[in-house]
Amino acid sequence: MPPVEKFQRWVDLLVALLRHKAGCTFEDLAREVPAYGNGRTAGDAIPDSVKRTFERDKADLKSLGVPLETLGAEGAEDTRYRVRSADFYLPYLALATPRGRQEPAHVGNWHYNSLRTLDFVPDELLAIAEAASRARQLGDPALEAEVESAMRKLAFDLPLDSVAGADEAHLVPPRAAADPAILEQLGEALQHAKLVRIVYHAIQTDTDSERVVEPYGLFWANGHWYLAARDVEKAAVRNFRVSRIRVAERVDNRLATRDYAIPGDFDLREHARTKQPWELGDGDAIQAVVELRRDTGAVMAAGHLGVPVGDAVHLRMFDVRRVDAFARWLLSFAGGAVPVSPPAVVDEYRRQLTATAARYA
Amino acid sequence: MTGPDINPHRRRAETAAIQLRRLLHLIPELADGEEHRVDEVARLAGTSPRALLADLNALVERYDVPAGWVDAMTIFIDDACVTVHSNHFLRPMRLTMSELCALELGLMLAERERPAADRPVVASALARLREAITNLPANDRMTNLRVAEIADAGTSVVLGTVRSALRDGRKLRLRYRAGAAEAATERIVCPYATAFASGSWYAIANCERSEGLRFFRLDRIESADPLDERFERPAAFSLEAVLPHGRAFSAQHAGTMTVWYSPRIARWIAEREGSTRSDDGSLTLEHPLADEEWAVRHVLQYGPDAEVLHPPELRALLARRLAEMAADQGRTYP
Numbered sequence: 001m002p003p004v005e006k007f008q009r010w011v012d013l014l015v016a017l018l019r020h021k022a023g024c025t026f027e028d029l030a031r032e033v034p035a036y037g038n039g040r041t042a043g044d045a046i047p048d049s050v051k052r053t054f055e056r057d058k059a060d061l062k063s064l065g066v067p068l069e070t071l072g073a074e075g076a077e078d079t080r081y082r083v084r085s086a087d088f089y090l091p092y093l094a095l096a097t098p099r100g101r102q103e104p105a106h107v108g109n110w111h112y113n114s115l116r117t118l119d120f121v122p123d124e125l126l127a128i129a130e131a132a133s134r135a136r137q138l139g140d141p142a143l144e145a146e147v148e149s150a151m152r153k154l155a156f157d158l159p160l161d162s163v164a165g166a167d168e169a170h171l172v173p174p175r176a177a178a179d180p181a182i183l184e185q186l187g188e189a190l191q192h193a194k195l196v197r198i199v200y201h202a203i204q205t206d207t208d209s210e211r212v213v214e215p216y217g218l219f220w221a222n223g224h225w226y227l228a229a230r231d232v233e234k235a236a237v238r239n240f241r242v243s244r245i246r247v248a249e250r251v252d253n254r255l256a257t258r259d260y261a262i263p264g265d266f267d268l269r270e271h272a273r274t275k276q277p278w279e280l281g282d283g284d285a286i287q288a289v290v291e292l293r294r295d296t297g298a299v300m301a302a303g304h305l306g307v308p309v310g311d312a313v314h315l316r317m318f319d320v321r322r323v324d325a326f327a328r329w330l331l332s333f334a335g336g337a338v339p340v341s342p343p344a345v346v347d348e349y350r351r352q353l354t355a356t357a358a359r360y361a
Numbered sequence: 362m363t364g365p366d367i368n369p370h371r372r373r374a375e376t377a378a379i380q381l382r383r384l385l386h387l388i389p390e391l392a393d394g395e396e397h398r399v400d401e402v403a404r405l406a407g408t409s410p411r412a413l414l415a416d417l418n419a420l421v422e423r424y425d426v427p428a429g430w431v432d433a434m435t436i437f438i439d440d441a442c443v444t445v446h447s448n449h450f451l452r453p454m455r456l457t458m459s460e461l462c463a464l465e466l467g468l469m470l471a472e473r474e475r476p477a478a479d480r481p482v483v484a485s486a487l488a489r490l491r492e493a494i495t496n497l498p499a500n501d502r503m504t505n506l507r508v509a510e511i512a513d514a515g516t517s518v519v520l521g522t523v524r525s526a527l528r529d530g531r532k533l534r535l536r537y538r539a540g541a542a543e544a545a546t547e548r549i550v551c552p553y554a555t556a557f558a559s560g561s562w563y564a565i566a567n568c569e570r571s572e573g574l575r576f577f578r579l580d581r582i583e584s585a586d587p588l589d590e591r592f593e594r595p596a597a598f599s600l601e602a603v604l605p606h607g608r609a610f611s612a613q614h615a616g617t618m619t620v621w622y623s624p625r626i627a628r629w630i631a632e633r634e635g636s637t638r639s640d641d642g643s644l645t646l647e648h649p650l651a652d653e654e655w656a657v658r659h660v661l662q663y664g665p666d667a668e669v670l671h672p673p674e675l676r677a678l679l680a681r682r683l684a685e686m687a688a689d690q691g692r693t694y695p
Binding site: 007015018065089091109119121123124125127130132135136138143147152156168169170175176187191206221222223267274293294297298328329334335338350353354361 | 373374376377378380381382384386389390407416419420433434448449451452453454455456457458459460461462463464465466467468470471474482483485486489490492493494495496497499502503505506507508509510511512520524527528537538539540541542543544545554555556557558559560578580581600604628629632633634635642654657658659661662663664665668676679680682683684685686687689690
């Protein structure tokens, strides 16, 4: 069946469902949707192939976000199907300002009588316009398409084009950006909870390896997309920088079945929380105390990342898991920030300082 | 493209889905009984006139007409214009969950850019958008699958001030403490843009004191006060032009420095800089150099895994600085 027919059938089905406020049976739909009634005379049973087509159409429309309800037992003769206008159509969107309320003209047709009005304030509009601008800059074409679609709907009523200042901030993409096709593949697997086989370039070992993973989430952190996923073989959740994923493909193609469940206690937002290089890693953190010996802009900004130590204005404490990374970070302040405890951190700093000085001896 | 072959049903469904989405966007805008130019409508729909006409033709060229269809929708098409009368689809469809999730991701970033006092409006905008979505049981499965996180580092108040000034075209008085400066200096600046690059927020502004465009790292701005005096951003200003390769760096009057990176860290640097390593796995790069103090900080962050090869003056400066650091290291806090 060519796509035009499918598109026509969906439109016909939607129109038929929207016409019946209280819903209608499949028998009713077969009378109103030409593709379901083709070649059938009154009294003929509806062929099973048509019923299967209807089932697919329902699933497809729901996946497009159409709020199609089933009233009664699925498949029974008296089961009714319904799309309520108020659930399908965008509410009227009004803008409430101190000077008054700008409400769009209502459609003069009974189909639309049940639509209510949502009030937005100008600051909310600015936040939405900013959000759209930021999301467009994240380098994911699928995400961008969703944003465009959403903004077009909202702009039907709201003056989003005239919101000034929404695009004042620019997220500068890294050179090694994520491949949009990989992002799309991962996004789809994530949505349908499908196992994915990835080929990942581990930069630490400079090797490519194949892994099967359960995607738990995609997160964008400080310029890069990451996949949080459970590595099936290692039985552990790992982060994979998407720009280092060479290949991503679903293990099987059946989107209707879900391959795994994300644990209820997995919190993607917490998982994605930005960490400094010295905060990464397993095991307990040690508390390192650093003395800020210079008041340069770089040292003072660094001081904000630690917490004060009592009343000592020049001391800051940091939670450190990777002592080597922390020592190198301190070196970059060229003596402006120096560790004073514990000995493990002080010794590592001294060791790196000596080794670095040897390069210029 | 990776992934298994898409089965024919799915491919047809995707094509039909694109057409349906386009139709649900278009009909509310077109169905006013007036003539609309096909090329203009296609431009608004982000498609070609040919694809647009194919969608509309698919609706009107039928062997069978659904019950009530003729009354419900009529479409007249000629070579250049289209006229639509319809009782259906006169409003856009509600937002879908995936559309909401995309905007929510942007709202997460917008929230982090704002000072705490301005954040509630982001939550209220999200709540309002939630009221405009189609409610489906599958929506629950789509929540918390994507998040976005951006470093705050205490810069949101300054960022808000800079952006307000940018929006209003007002100059700012900044107290700025440069990376190597022990005291802040006061500058009057005209902010042209803000940008997040390499993990930090920057204001890109014309500085009256320096008589040129400068990058100000927001976490080094001690105070920012908007002035009454106004400015206009030059029409020729382009962020892409001032952020070559996404790096916040003013290359005016810059020399160069050559840095060797050991095989231990070269992979990360090569990935970041888009460079190729030597056969031994190391990497040697030439960087623009406008500020020696920046160069010292840059190279020391890699410890013994990076070494300045050129210029000799910079090597000498590093040798001196490292000797001072070694001498000073033993001094403990009283």
